[in-house]
Amino acid sequence: MKSKLLLLSFLTFIILFSCKQNEKSIQKKQIVRKQPKSVSYKLENAKTWLEQNATDVSKIEIVTAINRTDKKNLIKLDSIIIPSDFSGDVVYYLPFPLEVDYLEEVSKVLLFSYPTQTFAAYENGVLVYSGPTNMGRKKDKTPTGLFFTNWKAEETTSTFNDEWDLKWNFNIENKLGVGFHEYELPGNPASHSCLRLLEKDAKFLYDWADQWVLADKENVKVKGTPVIVFGSYDFDGAKPWLQLLKNPKALDISEAEVEKQTALFLKAILDQQKIREDYSKTSVQ
Numbered sequence: 001m002k003s004k005l006l007l008l009s010f011l012t013f014i015i016l017f018s019c020k021q022n023e024k025s026i027q028k029k030q031i032v033r034k035q036p037k038s039v040s041y042k043l044e045n046a047k048t049w050l051e052q053n054a055t056d057v058s059k060i061e062i063v064t065a066i067n068r069t070d071k072k073n074l075i076k077l078d079s080i081i082i083p084s085d086f087s088g089d090v091v092y093y094l095p096f097p098l099e100v101d102y103l104e105e106v107s108k109v110l111l112f113s114y115p116t117q118t119f120a121a122y123e124n125g126v127l128v129y130s131g132p133t134n135m136g137r138k139k140d141k142t143p144t145g146l147f148f149t150n151w152k153a154e155e156t157t158s159t160f161n162d163e164w165d166l167k168w169n170f171n172i173e174n175k176l177g178v179g180f181h182e183y184e185l186p187g188n189p190a191s192h193s194c195l196r197l198l199e200k201d202a203k204f205l206y207d208w209a210d211q212w213v214l215a216d217k218e219n220v221k222v223k224g225t226p227v228i229v230f231g232s233y234d235f236d237g238a239k240p241w242l243q244l245l246k247n248p249k250a251l252d253i254s255e256a257e258v259e260k261q262t263a264l265f266l267k268a269i270l271d272q273q274k275i276r277e278d279y280s281k282t283s284v285q
Contacts (some may be wrong), residue, residue, distance in 0.1 A: 026104055029126045036088030040246045041077045044218060050075055065090050066241060068117045068132040070198055077187060081244060091130045095251040096120035098127045102259040103185055106269055110209065114231040116251045122209060131201040134185045134194040137153055138235040140155035143150065146265040147172040148272065149209040149224030168202035170209055172227050180205060215280060222279045226269045230261040
């Protein structure tokens with residue numbers, strides 16, 4: 001009887017220990033966010049709205065995100081989309097889901113949606129940051145697929161035009177010179193294949209994403225943070241976010257859609273993640 005009790009105690013310990021190990025292996029971030037009571041949208045004159053709200057930083061952040069532009073270019077637009085309720089955090093006015101269970105094992109991944117001109121940063125399936133982007137124009141489309149962050153520079157010169165200074169630049173395709181960085185957002189795909197960001201967003205991703213580790217000048221030992229660029233943009237149609245006027249959820253990206261766009265690359269992402277984790281362990285020793 002005593003031996004049976006000891007065996008039962010041992011098995012219980014093993015189960016509890018195993019559960020705790022699993023808990024430790026995936027520690028999801030807990031982010032407290034403020035959700036708006038309801039969201040609907042209307043068109044307003046850009047100049048008039050800015051005259052009334054120019055000093056309201058929170059409103060400006062939400063409106064520039066919705067219109068995929070920056071404050072400088074906001075006033076150049078005739079009409080802008082305004083939400084009925086400004087009480088929520090900016091992520092609630094953008095299309096990416098707050099959690100994606102499918103990405104639970106992925107420590108970090110950055111997604112760029114061409115159709116919605118937005119990006120999202122996830123840690124273990126939890127959305128930690130999101131914002132607007134202006135990607136490649138019709139004749140210089142941003143390449144889609146899986147990339148990894150390479151090298152970064154607080155300021156560098158564009159390979160397309162040496163008169164363009166790119167701030168908070170993070171390269172994702174070294175041979176083609178494609179990367180994400182701060183640059184003006186006119187409110188539509190306008191770049192020469194790079195992924196333009198607001199300054200605050202570019203700074204966040206600059207610090208958040210990992211650089212590559214080189215074995216030598218020509219070979220990569222450890223790749224950086226995975227970046228997935230997906231979808232296509234209707235360059236001849238109306239701006240997609242105008243659909244929000246009729247349906248506030250028109251651009252929403254579901255968990256299933258994120259899974260669909262990442263499923264093909266998941267093994268490669270996890271393989272590279274393991275390489276980075278092993279490298280981090282050995283470099284510490």
